[in-house]
Amino acid sequence: MPSRGRPVKARTGPRSVSVRNELTDRIDRGVLAAGTRLPSEPALATELGVSRATLREALRTLEGEGLVRRMWGSGTYVAQGPRVANSLDVNFGVTDAIRAAGMEAGTEQGRYWFEPASAAEAGQLNLEPGQDVLVVERVRTADGKPVVLSRDILPARFVADRPGLADQMLLRSIYEVLERDLGIAIHHGVATFRPVRADVTVARQLDIPRGELLLAIWQVDYDENDVAIVSSHEYHLADAFDFTVHRRGPGRRVQ
């Protein structure tokens, strides 16, 4: 395919994901307000120029994400739930979380280095122990105040022949650099979290007293083939944000 300046979105994958994005867009922009009923499936399918099967594919995904609710014989409705700002279900970065809270996101003390992977890191990233990893450490600020200390760890081979990339990661989102410069799209991640107290090194970097309350988040991100790409450790100030999670079930015990 000849290279165009901006490949709108034509080439990517199944057509149903385009439909999904179009519908989420309409919901986000308020074109489809919460609680309202969507047009019927045949009508909406014709309007979007796809078959009803493809539309249903997209609707099923949206229902799984909690954005719409389908009722047999009645219609499909936009969920009127609290469209929570930073839901942990979707894999946002720290920058997005800060901006979603209406504050200005910044970075301090950004630095990176290479080191041999520890046994734990090698296991998470599917490397041989001792292979080099790139560690990117940043202190993220909201309106100038340090709120998160993050350490992102990824295989060094990703940036081996691209010397400038590590510097880019200090300035921009790592997800963004991975996708735009390396063509690696993060598909999903698994996060584990626990309350901890700030030890002396973390306290110094975040400029808080030792023993302060933090939420520690360990996360591993995978691409669409379940290959581990990056492992992250984050320490969040306890009162910086509230995290929310949309939980499914247990209302499916009937069978």
Add this chain to the structure above:
Amino acid sequence: MPSRGRPVKARTGPRSVSVRNELTDRIDRGVLAAGTRLPSEPALATELGVSRATLREALRTLEGEGLVRRMWGSGTYVAQGPRVANSLDVNFGVTDAIRAAGMEAGTEQGRYWFEPASAAEAGQLNLEPGQDVLVVERVRTADGKPVVLSRDILPARFVADRPGLADQMLLRSIYEVLERDLGIAIHHGVATFRPVRADVTVARQLDIPRGELLLAIWQVDYDENDVAIVSSHEYHLADAFDFTVHRRGPGRRVQ
């Protein structure tokens, strides 16, 4: 509408959910091991006795839940991802979490009372301020050691004419009582959490020093019609469990 609180086991739902349950069962039982490829859609559809469209509906749901991965032209594979024990994505109760960790779940200091709803509670549960709510407070133990203090708040009218139900809630899971005795199935919930320090009352109930690390979780559960049913406050010992979350995306966002 005829008053049918909840028909026994009349398979009210769509057939695709039965297919979904059957497939999750096979994955959970190990019949379909992680990483293996499922039979092709036509083959699996005939085996399950449904059309391919219905099977795809179920597969779509499973993909959204992260249990399988579909690859165009290749096949559908059981996700070999971390089938984490207590993932926050699914709405388990404290009892399930304790048992999943291989410990014995118990309850201490269970008690309940009625009180007028506070403004915040009334808003969450869609009540008039001042209407009575039932508050169920329990200390949950794992192998005899207190690990969670929980307060569940629900409209008093649910148990107004069933005096024994509140006592049942001290012994069994509230979800279970809601579903079996009241015909109310919790469909989903939204949880918010934050690290906190134990104040004096919480510390006394959990038998820990004041200032100990806790994870506070506020949650509101809804039925299938987005009606708020119960509001919960839980205080978890920081080192009792690790919570994990499966995070989608960021994949491809248009904007």
Add this chain to the structure above:
DNA sequence: CGGGGTAAGTTGTCTGACAAATACTACGAG
């Protein structure tokens, strides 16, 4: 004015077919 039945509307399911992408195989060049 209330109740019940009927009809219209909507989602769920089925059937069959073709398109698009991938995995496998056979073949030929080096």
Add this chain to the structure above:
DNA sequence: CTCGTAGTATTTGTCAGACAACTTACCCCG
């Protein structure tokens, strides 16, 4: 013998139309 390449088979994605199951609203009747 090794490697790359083209072709074929397999698998998921999409399409079209039809009918079934279910809900809602309207109209008619008591």
